Amino acid sequence: MIEATARCLARDGLAGTSVRHVAAEAGVSPGLVRHHFEGMQDLVAETYRATGKQIAALLDEALAAAGPSAEARLHAFIETSFKPPLLDADLLAVWLAFWSLTRTDPQIHAIHAKVYAGYRRLLEEMIAALAREHGIAIETRQSALALTALLDGLWLEHCLDPKTFSAAEAAAIAHRWVDGLKKGS
Amino acid sequence: MIEATARCLARDGLAGTSVRHVAAEAGVSPGLVRHHFEGMQDLVAETYRATGKQIAALLDEALAAAGPSAEARLHAFIETSFKPPLLDADLLAVWLAFWSLTRTDPQIHAIHAKVYAGYRRLLEEMIAALAREHGIAIETRQSALALTALLDGLWLEHCLDPKTFSAAEAAAIAHRWVDGLKKGS
DNA sequence: CGCCCTATTATACGACCGTATAATTATTGC
DNA sequence: GCAATAATTATACGGTCGTATAATAGGGCG
Numbered sequence: 001m002i003e004a005t006a007r008c009l010a011r012d013g014l015a016g017t018s019v020r021h022v023a024a025e026a027g028v029s030p031g032l033v034r035h036h037f038e039g040m041q042d043l044v045a046e047t048y049r050a051t052g053k054q055i056a057a058l059l060d061e062a063l064a065a066a067g068p069s070a071e072a073r074l075h076a077f078i079e080t081s082f083k084p085p086l087l088d089a090d091l092l093a094v095w096l097a098f099w100s101l102t103r104t105d106p107q108i109h110a111i112h113a114k115v116y117a118g119y120r121r122l123l124e125e126m127i128a129a130l131a132r133e134h135g136i137a138i139e140t141r142q143s144a145l146a147l148t149a150l151l152d153g154l155w156l157e158h159c160l161d162p163k164t165f166s167a168a169e170a171a172a173i174a175h176r177w178v179d180g181l182k183k184g185s
Numbered sequence: 186m187i188e189a190t191a192r193c194l195a196r197d198g199l200a201g202t203s204v205r206h207v208a209a210e211a212g213v214s215p216g217l218v219r220h221h222f223e224g225m226q227d228l229v230a231e232t233y234r235a236t237g238k239q240i241a242a243l244l245d246e247a248l249a250a251a252g253p254s255a256e257a258r259l260h261a262f263i264e265t266s267f268k269p270p271l272l273d274a275d276l277l278a279v280w281l282a283f284w285s286l287t288r289t290d291p292q293i294h295a296i297h298a299k300v301y302a303g304y305r306r307l308l309e310e311m312i313a314a315l316a317r318e319h320g321i322a323i324e325t326r327q328s329a330l331a332l333t334a335l336l337d338g339l340w341l342e343h344c345l346d347p348k349t350f351s352a353a354e355a356a357a358i359a360h361r362w363v364d365g366l367k368k369g370s
Numbered sequence: 371c372g373c374c375c376t377a378t379t380a381t382a383c384g385a386c387c388g389t390a391t392a393a394t395t396a397t398t399g400c
Numbered sequence: 401g402c403a404a405t406a407a408t409t410a411t412a413c414g415g416t417c418g419t420a421t422a423a424t425a426g427g428g429c430g
Contacts, residue, residue: 013285015200018387029409034389036407089288096285100198102345103278113346120349145350146358149338150331156341157334160287161298164305165330173331184369203417214379219419221377 001026001033005047010090014097019043045107048098052115055086059122070129074178077126081151082158082171092159120144127181134182143181150177186211186218190232195275199282204228230292233283237300240271244307255314259363262311266336267343267356277344305329312366319367328366335362 004026008017019040023030037043059080066076080086102112124144131138154170189211193202204225208215222228244265251261265271287297309329316323339355 013199013289015285019389020387030388031390031410032408039388093285093288096281099341099345100200100278100281100285103274104198109346113349116342116346116349142354142358142361145339145354146335146362149342149355149358150335151338152342153334153336153338154330156284157301157337160284161294161301164298164301169327169330170334173327173334176327177331180365180369184365204419205417215418216380216420217378224418 001028001036002043002047002050005043006051006094009044009047009094009097011093013093014044014100017097041101041105041108044097044101045105045111047094048108048111048115051091051094051098052111052118056115056118058086070126070133071178071182074123074126074130075175077123078151078171078174078178081155082167082174087155087158087167087170089159089162092156116148120148123147130178130181136182138181147174147177150174186213186221187228187232187235190228191236191279194229194232194279194282196278198278199229199285202282226286226290226293229282229286230290230296232279233293233296233300236276236279236283237296237303241300241303243271255311255318256363256367259308259311259315260360262308263336263356263359263363266340267352267359272340272343272352274344274347277341301333305333308332315363315366321367323366332359332362335359 001022005017005022008021008025012021017040019033020030022043023033026033033043037046059077062076062080063073066072085091098108098112101108103109121144124140127138127143127147128140131140151174154173158165158167158170186207190202190207193206193210197206202225204218205215207228208218211218218228222231244262247261247265248258251257270276283293283297286293288294306329309325312323312328312332313325316325336359339358343350343352343355
């Protein structure tokens with residue numbers, strides 16, 4: 001059902017998605033989805049939770065395969081971020097629904113805060129490890145905030161209009177930023 | 186009328202905004218707004234155009250007041266970006282509506298491409314001027330893409346959840362990035 | 371003044387939506 | 401095996417939406 005919600009959000013956006021559409025997409029009656037979920041907000045909230053976990057698992061897997069080096073892990077993180085299934089216009093459409101409700105729905109706001117906190121903590125840990133590896137001092141908090149914003153912005157803008165810059169270019173920009181982190185103060 | 190649309194989008198989001206709501210907000214009959222606009226998509230498109238021009242004018246004004254130095258202009262750009270009225274959750278809500286329709290509506294996609302192209306061109310020119318000022322070589326295209334994404338990401342994430350990091354912190358991160366541009370390769 | 375074009379409204383129709391309620395089917399525990 | 405509980409559907413009601421259509425008001429112009 002939450003998979004059906006994700007499909008609906010990807011296809012029609014938040015404005016074009018209704019409880020009835022989700023029911024049809026899931027192949028059940030509208031009454032059933034309302035038996036399990038309060039309404040659209042609840043449905044989107046659970047979809048956010050599930051999607052957030054999926055993405056975290058995907059990134060964790062890529063990091064595990066990258067070995068122990070913080071630098072390699074950071075680059076693997078970037079590489080995974082700018083490749084399908086993460087770099088996907090459909091996923092952006094779903095995410096836009098999350099963002100849209102983050103402002104107004106307290107439940108979704110809480111989920112958003114948790115998802116992004118985990119995201120940033122992961123990056124901050126890797127950046128701190130990178131500093132140790134290279135024996136340099138880095139403002140880990142600000143750097144993690146910056147990298148999160150940079151990745152989010154590149155991801156968003158590429159998905160919105162892939163003609164402006166390629167996925168490879170986005171990854172190159174992020175890689176270069178990490179390289180600059182090693183050298184610059 | 187497009188002001189009424191912006192207010193509706195800010196208050197209720199795209200999903201909660203209808204032709205009838207815009208009409209009520211503007212104090213006219215629903216038939217009238219449909220006499221001037223084809224529907225919601227058309228309404229949002231014109232709002233995008235108008236809002237984009239407003240923001241560009243606001244930034245231009247700040248740049249003019251910053252003097253001729255490219256470095257000062259870049260920092261003024263950042264400072265303006267992370268202060269009201271640009272740093273505003275209501276503006277983000279409106280912008281989320283734009284982004285949401287960029288994927289599906291060709292007209293809005295075109296407006297989006299034009300707005301962001303202008304945005305990036307402005308940054309790229311300032312970065313090129315900065316390189317000349319300091320007599321260094323900078324990959325202006327990639328740097329402009331990076332700065333655009335960084336600013337977009339910081340702006341988005343701060344508006345979504347201001348508790349995570351302050352506006353001053355966002356500005357500091359961006360300022361630091363520009364400083365790094367001067368030093369780092 | 372009278373005419374035409376535009377702006378504006380009023381009204382109406384069919385479609386869809388959220389939601390509630392009662393009925394029906396399946397599942398589980400004893 | 402049967403009762404209790406959960407899952408699932410069917411149906412119905414009121415509200416809102418987009419949209420079309422006809423009617424009304426207004427304003428420039430010959």
